[in-house]
Amino acid sequence: MFTITPKLPSRQNLVDKFSMYMTVENNKGRSTIKWKTDPHLQSNIELYKSRHKKFASLFNQENNGRDLVQFWIDMAFNDLPALEEWEPEKRVQNAWEHLSVYCEESCYWAAEKLSSDVWKEDKYQSWEEYLFFARCLIYNYNKFRYVLAKYNSNNSLDTYLTTVLINAIKDEAAVAKFSKWRLLHKKSDRELKEALVRAGRYEPEISQFLFARKYFKQVYQMNKIQNPAKITGKKWLEPDSADFAEAANYYNAEKLLPSVPHEVAAGAFVTGEQIKVWMEICIIALQNYPKSITPHFSLEALQETGRKVEYDESPEIIEQDLLTYSEVKDSFETQGRTVKRTEPALLLQLLFFKSEQQEILLLYYGFGLNQKQIAEKFKVTQGAIARRLQTIELKLLKTLSELSQPTEWVSQYVAGWLGRSYQAPIYSDLIHVAIVEAIKKLEPQEQELLRLTYGQKLDEQIIANQLGISQPKLIDTLRRTKSKLEAALIKEIDNLINKYLQSWLPKVSKTVVKSACDNLGFSRSGAASLKTMNAVLKESLKILHSSK
Incomplete structure (x- = not known):
C-alpha cells in the first residue's frame, strides 16, 4: 500500500555525510528515518583529517563536500593519491564505502519523488520498496562503479545520482515483483x-x-x-x-x-x-x-561486535582456553593467577627430572628426533624410550591437573552454567561447547527436563505435572542429569590438559634449543652431526637449569 514518506533528518556535518547510513524504524505504526554511525568509517575520516593535510583542508571548502566526493572517487577508481605508510591497506574499499553512505540521501530523494509524484496512484508500491531498490544499486560494487564512471565532476553528484536512481527504480519496480517477503x-x-x-x-x-x-x-x-x-x-x-x-x-x-x-x-x-x-x-x-x-x-x-564466527584451534588458543577454565575455581575473582602459575610449575617439574629424562625431552621435542633415533643414542630399545616419554608426560599432566583441580569446581560450574548460559552458550569457549555436546547425548526426557527448567524456567511442580512424574523423581532425575554433565566436562578438561601439554612441550623445547644454537653460533639445521648435537644438548641443559 502507498504510505506517506517520513521526513529525512539532516546529517550535521561532512564527517556525518561520509560515515552515517540510514535506518528505517517503525514506531507505533509510523515509519521514521534515523542516521546511524559506522564507527569504522568515522575513524577512517578522523585518521585522514589528522594525517593528510590536503584532505583536512577540504573540510573548509564551501562547496557542500564536492571536493571530498572527488577525493574518494580518485582513490576508489585510480588508487590516488600515492599510498603513504600510515594509510590502511584497504583504503580503496574504504573509499567505496564512504561514497556509498554519502549517496544514501540521493536514494531517499529518488524514492520520495517517485512515491509522491510519479507513481503515487500505484497502490502496490511504497516508498520503502523504492528506497530498497536504490540502496541495492549503491551497495552493489559493479553497478555503483558503472554509474560513477559516467559522473561529470563539474556537476552535483547528488543531482546526477538522484536522476540515475529514479530510472533504476522504475526499471526494477516496473516488474512489480518486489515485496518484503x-x-x-x-x-x-x-x-x-x-x-x-x-x-x-x-x-x-x-x-x-x-x-x-x-x-x-x-x-x-x-x-x-x-x-x-x-x-x-x-x-x-x-x-x-x-x-x-x-x-x-x-x-x-x-x-x-x-x-x-x-x-x-x-x-x-x-x-x-x-x-x-x-x-x-x-x-x-x-x-x-x-x-x-x-x-x-x-x-x-x-x-x-566482538563475536567470532569460526573457531581456529591453535596452540596459543588452547593455552588460553585451558587456563581460563582453571580460573573458574577462583570464581573469576583472581583472574590470571592460575595463568601465571602454570608455566613456572611445569618448568619446575622439568628441573626435577633426571638429566637423561631432560635430554630425551630436548631431543624428541626440541631437535625433532624420532624415538628410534633417540634409542640408538642411549643404546636402548625404542620401547624403552616410548615408556620414558610416557612417564615424563604423565608427571607433567599430573602437575597441570593439580593446578586446575577440576573435581573441586566442576560441579559448581555446571550448576552456574545451566542457570546462566544454557539458552545461549558461547561457542568460542571450549568448555561451553563440551557441555552442549554432552547435553545432546542425554536421554530425551533428560533434555526435556533441562529445557523446561533452564530454558523456560518453569516451577518444579509444573514441570513434574507436564512430564507426568512425581516431584521427588523430577529432583532425582535432575541431579543425575547434572552428574552426567559433570562427568563429561571432567573428561573434556582432561583432553584439554593433554592438548595443552602437547603444544607446550615442543614450544619450550624448541625455544631452549634455539637459544643454545644462538649461544654457540650454530644454525638449527647445522646441528645434525653427533658432535654438534651433543654440544647443543649440553648448552640446552645449562639454559634449562639457569631458569631456576
Missing part, C-alpha cells in the same frame, strides 16, 4: 545474521530466527511462490496465518533433533503467530541494515 526469502543466513546483530539481537534469538526462517521459506515456496495463482512477474503474494502455522509445526517437530542448534532445542515450542512476529523482525533488520545488501561490505560486521 521476497527480501526475506532471498537473503542468505549470513546476511540475515549480520543484519540481526546490527539490529541489537543476540543469542538465543538469532539461532531461533534463522531456524524458523528455514521452515517458513519451505512453506512459503510451496504455498505461494509455486502457487498456480501467482502470475510470473507479479508481486509476491502475502503469507497467511495457515502458512505461519504450518511453519510452526515444522519448527516444533524438528527442534529436538540432534543436529538442531542448541539455542533452538533449549527454547519453547512456538506458535504460528510467534513465527510471524519473528519473520517481521527479520524483515525490519534486513531493511534497516544497508550492509546486508552487499556481501563485499559486510564481511567484518560480526567482528565489529
Whole structure:
C-alpha cells in the first residue's frame, strides 16, 4: 500500500555525510528515518583529517563536500593519491564505502519523488520498496562503479545520482515483483545474521530466527511462490496465518533433533503467530541494515561486535582456553593467577627430572628426533624410550591437573552454567561447547527436563505435572542429569590438559634449543652431526637449569 514518506533528518556535518547510513524504524505504526554511525568509517575520516593535510583542508571548502566526493572517487577508481605508510591497506574499499553512505540521501530523494509524484496512484508500491531498490544499486560494487564512471565532476553528484536512481527504480519496480517477503526469502543466513546483530539481537534469538526462517521459506515456496495463482512477474503474494502455522509445526517437530542448534532445542515450542512476529523482525533488520545488501561490505560486521564466527584451534588458543577454565575455581575473582602459575610449575617439574629424562625431552621435542633415533643414542630399545616419554608426560599432566583441580569446581560450574548460559552458550569457549555436546547425548526426557527448567524456567511442580512424574523423581532425575554433565566436562578438561601439554612441550623445547644454537653460533639445521648435537644438548641443559 502507498504510505506517506517520513521526513529525512539532516546529517550535521561532512564527517556525518561520509560515515552515517540510514535506518528505517517503525514506531507505533509510523515509519521514521534515523542516521546511524559506522564507527569504522568515522575513524577512517578522523585518521585522514589528522594525517593528510590536503584532505583536512577540504573540510573548509564551501562547496557542500564536492571536493571530498572527488577525493574518494580518485582513490576508489585510480588508487590516488600515492599510498603513504600510515594509510590502511584497504583504503580503496574504504573509499567505496564512504561514497556509498554519502549517496544514501540521493536514494531517499529518488524514492520520495517517485512515491509522491510519479507513481503515487500505484497502490502496490511504497516508498520503502523504492528506497530498497536504490540502496541495492549503491551497495552493489559493479553497478555503483558503472554509474560513477559516467559522473561529470563539474556537476552535483547528488543531482546526477538522484536522476540515475529514479530510472533504476522504475526499471526494477516496473516488474512489480518486489515485496518484503521476497527480501526475506532471498537473503542468505549470513546476511540475515549480520543484519540481526546490527539490529541489537543476540543469542538465543538469532539461532531461533534463522531456524524458523528455514521452515517458513519451505512453506512459503510451496504455498505461494509455486502457487498456480501467482502470475510470473507479479508481486509476491502475502503469507497467511495457515502458512505461519504450518511453519510452526515444522519448527516444533524438528527442534529436538540432534543436529538442531542448541539455542533452538533449549527454547519453547512456538506458535504460528510467534513465527510471524519473528519473520517481521527479520524483515525490519534486513531493511534497516544497508550492509546486508552487499556481501563485499559486510564481511567484518560480526567482528565489529566482538563475536567470532569460526573457531581456529591453535596452540596459543588452547593455552588460553585451558587456563581460563582453571580460573573458574577462583570464581573469576583472581583472574590470571592460575595463568601465571602454570608455566613456572611445569618448568619446575622439568628441573626435577633426571638429566637423561631432560635430554630425551630436548631431543624428541626440541631437535625433532624420532624415538628410534633417540634409542640408538642411549643404546636402548625404542620401547624403552616410548615408556620414558610416557612417564615424563604423565608427571607433567599430573602437575597441570593439580593446578586446575577440576573435581573441586566442576560441579559448581555446571550448576552456574545451566542457570546462566544454557539458552545461549558461547561457542568460542571450549568448555561451553563440551557441555552442549554432552547435553545432546542425554536421554530425551533428560533434555526435556533441562529445557523446561533452564530454558523456560518453569516451577518444579509444573514441570513434574507436564512430564507426568512425581516431584521427588523430577529432583532425582535432575541431579543425575547434572552428574552426567559433570562427568563429561571432567573428561573434556582432561583432553584439554593433554592438548595443552602437547603444544607446550615442543614450544619450550624448541625455544631452549634455539637459544643454545644462538649461544654457540650454530644454525638449527647445522646441528645434525653427533658432535654438534651433543654440544647443543649440553648448552640446552645449562639454559634449562639457569631458569631456576
